[in-house]
Amino acid sequence: MMNSSRKIILEHDDGEFSSSNTSSSTLLDPEEFRRQGHMMVDFLADYFHNIQNYPVRSQVEPGYLKKILPDSAPYQPESIEEILEDVKRNIFPGLTHWQSPNFFAYFPCISSSAGILGEMLSVGLNVVGFSWITSPAATELENIVMDWLGKLINLPNTYLFSGGGGGVIQGTICEAMLCTIVAARDQMLEKIGRDNIGKLVVYSSDQTHSCFQKSIKISGIRLENFRAIPTTKATEFALCPKSLREAIQKDIKVGLVPLFLCATIGTTSTTTVDPLHPLCQIAKEYGIWVHVDAAYAGSACICPEFQHFLNGVENADSFSLNAHKWLFCTLDCCCLWVKDPNSLTKALSTTPEYLRNKASESQQVVDYKNWQITLSRRFRALKLWFVLRCHGVVNIKKFIRSHIKMAKNFEGLISMDERFEIVVPTNFSMVCFRVSPSALQKKFEFVDEVRVNEFNEKLLESINSSGVIHMTHTIVGGIYMIRFAIGAPLTHYSHITNAWDVIQNHANVML
């Protein structure tokens, strides 16, 4: 009995019941919202003006905020003015400024006015579109913009509502992967029996995003049956079709059941593109579900010059990209298309009495709750609609191409300094580079790969600690490389050249 840990409060709350009707005691007064909303817009506009002045990567120590904030929630209301002051004073130092023009870390999560406005509208309306009837516009606009976007990246018609497939907006790729794995799993277990879940095998390269492994774990598929097929520099770290076939055949030989392949367009470490065409053909031979993860690079396929990367997707089963990465929607907005929506809804539907309604039973409508993990869902289609309309396809192409051009420029700068090298080809807007072994040989007596890696790690930490620019790293094929990912919404060419100056300066000190 641990009841003692729960203090029973027997306070007299009379005073609370009779509390006077001040403005702060109203949940949503339109005029008070107007006043405060304008204040918040100005606060954000000012933030965007000043964003360059903050250290890009937060410089605080673990636990900094606990030392500043009170231990419990305030009993009396506080003004929005006070709270915004606290945001500046206490929250800002603890932010890593993802929208800073000097942010080159991870993959960017690129915001835009249009994306913010669309999300503001969604937040304000605050409708919950789990079934069609709970807000038909939320479902239907999502149907429409997902077809729009699918057409823009030249996805085969079979993925679109207009072609018998369909798209859904989820939060992140991890959800998209989990949903499709579960759909594939249940389809297969129906054939081979529920008891055989331990026999299912899933495949990807060793460069596939870690959320694939996580989705597998969550779905109850054995982690021992996850084949992260090794890649090599010879194939620029792409999944080799021959290796895939060998792995499949080996598994079949011992009585296992190949289920699922995740192929990637633009891996996280090096933006490698897996060869979809041959991979999907092999998968098709063995009845394997193919999911194509194009989280970052998928948006680039709006530009025709990148659409060849999708050759072969007509033989895959599902495809996803994060519109919050490179399509100017704010977090979160993961676009998932499937050829066979039934496979999703069969695995994910539940219809309790309290959600039954005529529209759903007529089967004339999409109920997105059956296309995803969660029941409740935000009206995310608004921001995608705003982004596509506010910018127009013409400008979206321009933005994407300008990011890619900046990456080329950055590559050009690197290539003029013989102390540095590009480690893998730049496919999109992210450049992987390092201080080269030869540069270190001039300075140090003994130089091996470990030493080179250590040096680059120290260089990166030195730069990030300065707070002037922020980049991250990866290690692939034993090589530690610095990732320079371009796309923050306020980044211009001058920020690229400045960043290069910063990198060179830090290297100058260390070399």
Place this chain on the structure above:
Amino acid sequence: MMNSSRKIILEHDDGEFSSSNTSSSTLLDPEEFRRQGHMMVDFLADYFHNIQNYPVRSQVEPGYLKKILPDSAPYQPESIEEILEDVKRNIFPGLTHWQSPNFFAYFPCISSSAGILGEMLSVGLNVVGFSWITSPAATELENIVMDWLGKLINLPNTYLFSGGGGGVIQGTICEAMLCTIVAARDQMLEKIGRDNIGKLVVYSSDQTHSCFQKSIKISGIRLENFRAIPTTKATEFALCPKSLREAIQKDIKVGLVPLFLCATIGTTSTTTVDPLHPLCQIAKEYGIWVHVDAAYAGSACICPEFQHFLNGVENADSFSLNAHKWLFCTLDCCCLWVKDPNSLTKALSTTPEYLRNKASESQQVVDYKNWQITLSRRFRALKLWFVLRCHGVVNIKKFIRSHIKMAKNFEGLISMDERFEIVVPTNFSMVCFRVSPSALQKKFEFVDEVRVNEFNEKLLESINSSGVIHMTHTIVGGIYMIRFAIGAPLTHYSHITNAWDVIQNHANVML
């Protein structure tokens, strides 16, 4: 070969590269954002002013939007003014207005100025707090407000960071359930062997939210091993401890392994409260993980008079509530607390090289990516912080109590009209009622339960079709009842009496 379905576009895009530098070709111009942001705030404030004038439940037909919108995304940019006009003209008719004061359907998803402002700030900053280092403030503020809220509802210290447990903000209860099921599953399979996933059994009442069943399916646990234990009117549809024990013993006898119990504080159909204390004691005897789902009613426990419902939670393992339901945060904001964060992180951690960093390796920080399904996560703690501070605990209690008082008033109105009856006790702010069999006996020759149900179903559809107010239904114990859920942010006493008038008027016509 379905290659023909992918039209290869070979356009000359020269014109696009040289497109002039108009304002619409900038992703995020601070002054343009300021201008548009103010416009959006005014748009929303006006919406809140006029929200009563729209039909609460959308009156459109399936497919209405496809007939209006173009087939593909616009090539040229469009102005925000045009888009907002389209929102009014084309989107508004397709909305079911969840924030309307006449919305009494489902459980409300109660917004507030404070919640909207907090989300606006989160959207504007657009940081991605998957690891501590990616924005320390996002993680630390979440740690702090989750402890604040845990204390407010008098959750035992063992659920708080300050007591060795901890809280995390996820999207919805379905995610919270899935995470805890997976944590419990992996803990158990480590003991009994991975091959035994087919032996795991999970329990709840037949009144538990359908997302529990969905989470079970996703996690790979056999649906045949889900015991939805029948409830009866005698226990007001609460899970009976004796039935639970019998079910467990029966399963053990045939070699199955009891794993998980989901108990509910405030079921969706009737806001029933399962008796936590005896249920948790039984679960403890058998080593079963108990998750307490208080999605809707958990927030009421901020008021001391409801905290007794949590007696026994000290013997559970995890607890969740949706702050987007009754704690005035906009969608989505699900608060999950666990006693043993290690059980979560053990099941959900992945640490690829590209996310490794010193802070994480020091183990001094929380990396929330390991506490949830997804990697990327929004800065949701801001809106909870805003809500708690802007209103203060004093006003939050007042809001909750005013909703409950309105429900009592509505009950009072019903009880004065003998044609109606309350079907189950009103525990919180939702009233389940119907036109009584005796009222129908006066009108119709032959009246049985089927007839009574049909009549109430028709009555509800007649009311909802009018668009004046919106309610939903449930069927429990064979009884069709109308659910009247109170809490929309602009609802006042006058809306309750008006709603009652509407209900009576429709009944007058039909009786």
